[in-house]
Amino acid sequence: MDAEARLTDEKPLTEPITSFDVACRQVTSYLKQAIPMGIWLVSRYDGENQIYLTVNDSFYGTRPGLSMPWSQTLCRHMLEHRTSRVTPDLESVPDQEPVSGRKQYQVNAYAGVPIQRDDGHLFGSLCGLNPSPMGEDLRGQEPLLRLLGGLLGCVAELDLNRTDLQRRLQTTQTASETDELTGLANRRGWQRILNVEEERYRRLGEPGAIMYLDIDDLKIINDSLGHEAGDEHLRRAAKTMREAARGTDVVARLGGDEFCLLMVGLTQQQVIDASARIQSALAGAGVSASIGQAVFSSATTFTDVCALADQRMYAQKSERKASPA
The missing domain is CATH 3.30.450.40 (GAF domain)
Structure with missing residues (x-):
């Protein structure tokens, strides 16, 4: 037949x-x-x-x-x-x-x-x-x-x-999902976007990565120069990350000195390059930060990918403390 x-x-x-x-x-x-x-x-x-x-x-x-x-x-x-x-x-x-x-x-x-x-x-x-x-x-x-x-x-x-259009529309967050200090997505907004992106990944398999960043020495700045200086330092970090990221990337502040990025459409090597580019841009703005990243994986959940990126970020922070430049 x-x-x-x-x-x-x-x-x-x-x-x-x-x-x-x-x-x-x-x-x-x-x-x-x-x-x-x-x-x-x-x-x-x-x-x-x-x-x-x-x-x-x-x-x-x-x-x-x-x-x-x-x-x-x-x-x-x-x-x-x-x-x-x-x-x-x-x-x-x-x-x-x-x-x-x-x-x-x-x-x-x-x-x-x-x-x-x-x-x-x-x-x-x-x-x-x-x-x-x-x-x-x-x-x-x-x-x-x-x-x-x-x-x-x-x-x-x-x-x-x-x-892609939906991702761009997501950059306009509601007040409940926006960090007041930096204008970035907050933890609640980040989690919503993460859930949506995981469903897209299961459907289309588009590669990408999650990146976690921790701003170094924020407590020292707050204690020595005051919280206004610390807030300005965080705003400068947020602005630099937004400018270094692509238009479709999501940049969020989870709280305190913790930030994260969602980057879609990148291979593993491109993710490494993007991490180095963002870290260099932050250094150029006078912001020292530790970064960890993990690529999307069909074998695990996005929660696991976040945990791996966070773990790698703290590993880099420990290395930087052990051998300061």
Whole structure:
């Protein structure tokens, strides 16, 4: 039975496509019925890893949230060797052999297409894997996969643009969520934004990080120069952080000398670079601060990511005290 007939025979898809994750669920569900393979999945490329967002699996035991280094994936190989995007028998393609884990995980047939942003950048991939070789008619499904991959790219672009607009709107906080001294989000506002962002991350897999900062020597300034000087020091720190951050980053003051940032769309190396840039900007403004950061992880909650960033911040503070510049 061909794909069109299968779609006609299946129950209608009644869930409205209101977001990228819904579209992914419907596409992988349809492909699992129309082109039966061991697994159909949609993944996100975050610059370093392939993260599985949506998984329809009847063989491999894969689940959403798992990831693997991009360099070891068949999807990377597919992009670099355009002739093998749909391969019924991987044993017949010699240049597939270097792909790590192919035999270990029993992958002998592959069908996949890239999912791209409007600007041509890679978002991720739509792919199917099968433990045994498949018939040559699998090659004839490539136009359908290209069509579905292109449609997923359009939905992803719309969802990401909507998400970006929502983040920008979040910079206008209500009075109950704004720190009076600095004008930044307060602890209550930070927690609300964090909850919203975690839901987005589970849906879209967009990489990013949480950064914790602790202003050094605030007590000394308060005791020696007075609390007005201490407040001015905090305002200067807040202003510097806002200017050093991007427009979509969230900067918040948790209280006292504790600040935090939410930064989305950065790889791990970019997060390290951003941390160094912010610390340098603060030093240039006469503000000494200790910083710790942790990237988003599908294996943990954002509460755990915050705790790790906080732990790393205190580790840096201890190091700075042990070896003052």
